[in-house]
Amino acid sequence: MTQTFPTARAYRSHAHATLSAQVALDYDGRFLRRKMLTTDDGQSVLVDLAKTTSLDHGGVLVLDDGREVGIVAAPEELLEVTGDDLPRIAWHIGNRHTPCQIEKDRLFIQRDHVIRDMLGKIGATVREVVEPFTPEGGAYGHGRTHGHAH
Known part of the structure:
Protein backbone atom coordinates (compact mmCIF):
# COMPACT_ATOMS: atom_id res chain seq x y z
CA MET A 1 0.00 0.00 0.00
CA THR A 2 1.33 3.43 -0.95
CA GLN A 3 1.21 6.04 1.79
CA THR A 4 0.06 9.49 0.75
CA PHE A 5 0.92 12.74 2.47
CA PRO A 6 -0.62 16.19 2.33
CA THR A 7 1.20 18.02 -0.46
CA ALA A 8 2.18 21.69 -0.66
CA ARG A 9 2.45 22.88 -4.24
CA ALA A 10 2.23 26.62 -3.53
CA TYR A 11 4.00 29.15 -1.32
CA ARG A 12 2.78 32.58 -0.18
CA SER A 13 4.66 35.31 1.66
CA HIS A 14 1.94 35.53 4.36
CA ALA A 15 -1.04 33.57 5.68
CA HIS A 16 -4.57 34.00 4.33
CA ALA A 17 -6.17 31.59 6.79
CA THR A 18 -5.64 30.18 10.27
CA LEU A 19 -2.52 28.03 10.21
CA SER A 20 -3.09 24.29 10.48
CA ALA A 21 0.52 23.76 11.67
CA GLN A 22 4.00 25.25 11.56
CA VAL A 23 7.39 24.00 10.49
CA ALA A 24 10.67 25.41 11.82
CA LEU A 25 13.54 25.45 9.33
CA ASP A 26 17.00 26.98 9.43
CA TYR A 27 18.13 29.36 6.67
CA ASP A 28 19.54 26.65 4.41
CA GLY A 29 16.50 24.45 5.02
CA ARG A 30 14.20 27.27 3.86
CA PHE A 31 15.59 27.04 0.30
CA LEU A 32 13.88 24.09 -1.36
CA ARG A 33 11.78 22.72 -4.17
CA ARG A 34 10.88 19.16 -3.20
CA LYS A 35 11.27 17.79 0.30
CA MET A 36 9.40 15.92 3.02
CA LEU A 37 8.93 18.09 6.12
CA THR A 38 7.59 17.34 9.59
CA THR A 39 5.37 19.98 11.20
CA ASP A 40 5.40 20.98 14.88
CA ASP A 41 2.48 18.60 15.52
CA GLY A 42 4.29 15.63 13.91
CA GLN A 43 2.47 15.67 10.57
CA SER A 44 4.48 14.78 7.45
CA VAL A 45 4.01 17.14 4.53
CA LEU A 46 5.45 16.73 1.05
CA VAL A 47 6.63 20.01 -0.45
CA ASP A 48 6.52 19.84 -4.25
CA LEU A 49 6.97 23.36 -5.61
CA ALA A 50 7.32 24.20 -9.31
CA LYS A 51 10.77 25.74 -8.76
CA THR A 52 13.33 26.09 -5.99
CA THR A 53 12.01 28.75 -3.63
CA SER A 54 13.36 30.74 -0.70
CA LEU A 55 10.79 30.40 2.09
CA ASP A 56 10.68 33.38 4.44
CA HIS A 57 9.89 33.44 8.15
CA GLY A 58 6.16 34.20 8.28
CA GLY A 59 5.43 32.69 4.87
CA VAL A 60 3.12 29.72 4.34
CA LEU A 61 3.03 26.52 2.35
CA VAL A 62 -0.43 25.98 0.86
CA LEU A 63 -1.56 22.36 0.92
CA ASP A 64 -3.67 20.88 -1.88
CA ASP A 65 -6.71 20.92 0.43
CA GLY A 66 -6.27 24.68 1.14
CA ARG A 67 -4.77 24.39 4.62
CA GLU A 68 -1.74 26.57 5.31
CA VAL A 69 1.44 25.55 7.13
CA GLY A 70 3.45 28.44 8.59
CA ILE A 71 7.18 28.81 8.09
CA VAL A 72 9.22 29.70 11.18
CA ALA A 73 12.93 30.58 11.20
CA ALA A 74 14.55 28.00 13.49
CA PRO A 75 17.34 29.00 15.85
Whole structure:
Protein backbone atom coordinates (compact mmCIF):
# COMPACT_ATOMS: atom_id res chain seq x y z
CA MET A 1 0.00 0.00 0.00
CA THR A 2 1.33 3.43 -0.95
CA GLN A 3 1.21 6.04 1.79
CA THR A 4 0.06 9.49 0.75
CA PHE A 5 0.92 12.74 2.47
CA PRO A 6 -0.62 16.19 2.33
CA THR A 7 1.20 18.02 -0.46
CA ALA A 8 2.18 21.69 -0.66
CA ARG A 9 2.45 22.88 -4.24
CA ALA A 10 2.23 26.62 -3.53
CA TYR A 11 4.00 29.15 -1.32
CA ARG A 12 2.78 32.58 -0.18
CA SER A 13 4.66 35.31 1.66
CA HIS A 14 1.94 35.53 4.36
CA ALA A 15 -1.04 33.57 5.68
CA HIS A 16 -4.57 34.00 4.33
CA ALA A 17 -6.17 31.59 6.79
CA THR A 18 -5.64 30.18 10.27
CA LEU A 19 -2.52 28.03 10.21
CA SER A 20 -3.09 24.29 10.48
CA ALA A 21 0.52 23.76 11.67
CA GLN A 22 4.00 25.25 11.56
CA VAL A 23 7.39 24.00 10.49
CA ALA A 24 10.67 25.41 11.82
CA LEU A 25 13.54 25.45 9.33
CA ASP A 26 17.00 26.98 9.43
CA TYR A 27 18.13 29.36 6.67
CA ASP A 28 19.54 26.65 4.41
CA GLY A 29 16.50 24.45 5.02
CA ARG A 30 14.20 27.27 3.86
CA PHE A 31 15.59 27.04 0.30
CA LEU A 32 13.88 24.09 -1.36
CA ARG A 33 11.78 22.72 -4.17
CA ARG A 34 10.88 19.16 -3.20
CA LYS A 35 11.27 17.79 0.30
CA MET A 36 9.40 15.92 3.02
CA LEU A 37 8.93 18.09 6.12
CA THR A 38 7.59 17.34 9.59
CA THR A 39 5.37 19.98 11.20
CA ASP A 40 5.40 20.98 14.88
CA ASP A 41 2.48 18.60 15.52
CA GLY A 42 4.29 15.63 13.91
CA GLN A 43 2.47 15.67 10.57
CA SER A 44 4.48 14.78 7.45
CA VAL A 45 4.01 17.14 4.53
CA LEU A 46 5.45 16.73 1.05
CA VAL A 47 6.63 20.01 -0.45
CA ASP A 48 6.52 19.84 -4.25
CA LEU A 49 6.97 23.36 -5.61
CA ALA A 50 7.32 24.20 -9.31
CA LYS A 51 10.77 25.74 -8.76
CA THR A 52 13.33 26.09 -5.99
CA THR A 53 12.01 28.75 -3.63
CA SER A 54 13.36 30.74 -0.70
CA LEU A 55 10.79 30.40 2.09
CA ASP A 56 10.68 33.38 4.44
CA HIS A 57 9.89 33.44 8.15
CA GLY A 58 6.16 34.20 8.28
CA GLY A 59 5.43 32.69 4.87
CA VAL A 60 3.12 29.72 4.34
CA LEU A 61 3.03 26.52 2.35
CA VAL A 62 -0.43 25.98 0.86
CA LEU A 63 -1.56 22.36 0.92
CA ASP A 64 -3.67 20.88 -1.88
CA ASP A 65 -6.71 20.92 0.43
CA GLY A 66 -6.27 24.68 1.14
CA ARG A 67 -4.77 24.39 4.62
CA GLU A 68 -1.74 26.57 5.31
CA VAL A 69 1.44 25.55 7.13
CA GLY A 70 3.45 28.44 8.59
CA ILE A 71 7.18 28.81 8.09
CA VAL A 72 9.22 29.70 11.18
CA ALA A 73 12.93 30.58 11.20
CA ALA A 74 14.55 28.00 13.49
CA PRO A 75 17.34 29.00 15.85
CA GLU A 76 20.78 28.20 14.43
CA GLU A 77 24.43 28.81 15.18
CA LEU A 78 25.34 32.36 14.11
CA LEU A 79 27.88 35.09 14.64
CA GLU A 80 26.59 38.31 16.20
CA VAL A 81 28.64 41.23 14.88
CA THR A 82 28.84 44.63 16.59
CA GLY A 83 31.22 47.55 16.40
CA ASP A 84 31.67 51.30 16.37
CA ASP A 85 31.39 51.57 12.56
CA LEU A 86 28.60 49.11 11.78
CA PRO A 87 27.85 50.48 8.27
CA ARG A 88 31.48 49.90 7.25
CA ILE A 89 31.44 46.42 8.78
CA ALA A 90 28.18 45.64 6.93
CA TRP A 91 29.78 46.79 3.68
CA HIS A 92 32.64 44.31 4.14
CA ILE A 93 30.17 41.48 4.84
CA GLY A 94 28.09 42.42 1.79
CA ASN A 95 31.18 42.69 -0.39
CA ARG A 96 31.71 38.98 0.27
CA HIS A 97 28.08 38.17 -0.67
CA THR A 98 27.51 36.73 2.78
CA PRO A 99 23.85 36.54 3.86
CA CYS A 100 23.40 39.06 6.67
CA GLN A 101 20.59 39.91 9.06
CA ILE A 102 20.74 43.64 9.79
CA GLU A 103 19.46 45.14 13.03
CA LYS A 104 19.95 48.63 14.44
CA ASP A 105 22.93 47.80 16.68
CA ARG A 106 24.09 44.42 15.43
CA LEU A 107 24.46 42.13 12.43
CA PHE A 108 24.08 38.35 12.20
CA ILE A 109 25.85 36.02 9.80
CA GLN A 110 26.27 32.27 9.60
CA ARG A 111 29.34 30.96 11.39
CA ASP A 112 32.41 31.13 9.17
CA HIS A 113 35.91 31.21 10.62
CA VAL A 114 37.39 33.06 7.62
CA ILE A 115 34.80 35.87 7.78
CA ARG A 116 35.13 35.94 11.57
CA ASP A 117 38.89 36.50 11.26
CA MET A 118 38.38 39.26 8.67
CA LEU A 119 35.82 41.00 10.92
CA GLY A 120 38.24 40.95 13.84
CA LYS A 121 40.91 42.58 11.67
CA ILE A 122 38.60 45.50 10.83
CA GLY A 123 37.64 46.13 14.47
CA ALA A 124 34.34 44.26 14.79
CA THR A 125 33.31 42.46 17.96
CA VAL A 126 32.11 38.95 17.14
CA ARG A 127 30.22 36.63 19.46
CA GLU A 128 28.78 33.15 18.85
CA VAL A 129 25.01 32.97 19.41
CA VAL A 130 22.08 30.66 18.64
CA GLU A 131 19.12 32.62 17.24
CA PRO A 132 16.68 32.52 14.30
CA PHE A 133 18.32 33.84 11.10
CA THR A 134 16.35 36.05 8.72
CA PRO A 135 18.88 37.79 6.47
CA GLU A 136 18.10 40.54 4.00
CA GLY A 137 17.03 39.40 0.53
CA GLY A 138 18.60 40.51 -2.72
CA ALA A 139 18.10 44.05 -3.92
CA TYR A 140 16.53 42.99 -7.21
CA GLY A 141 13.75 40.78 -5.88
CA HIS A 142 15.87 37.67 -5.51
CA GLY A 143 15.40 36.02 -2.11
CA ARG A 144 18.98 34.83 -1.75
CA THR A 145 22.30 36.61 -2.03
CA HIS A 146 24.55 33.69 -3.06
CA GLY A 147 27.22 34.32 -5.68
CA HIS A 148 27.54 37.03 -8.28
CA ALA A 149 24.95 35.84 -10.83
CA HIS A 150 21.87 38.05 -10.40
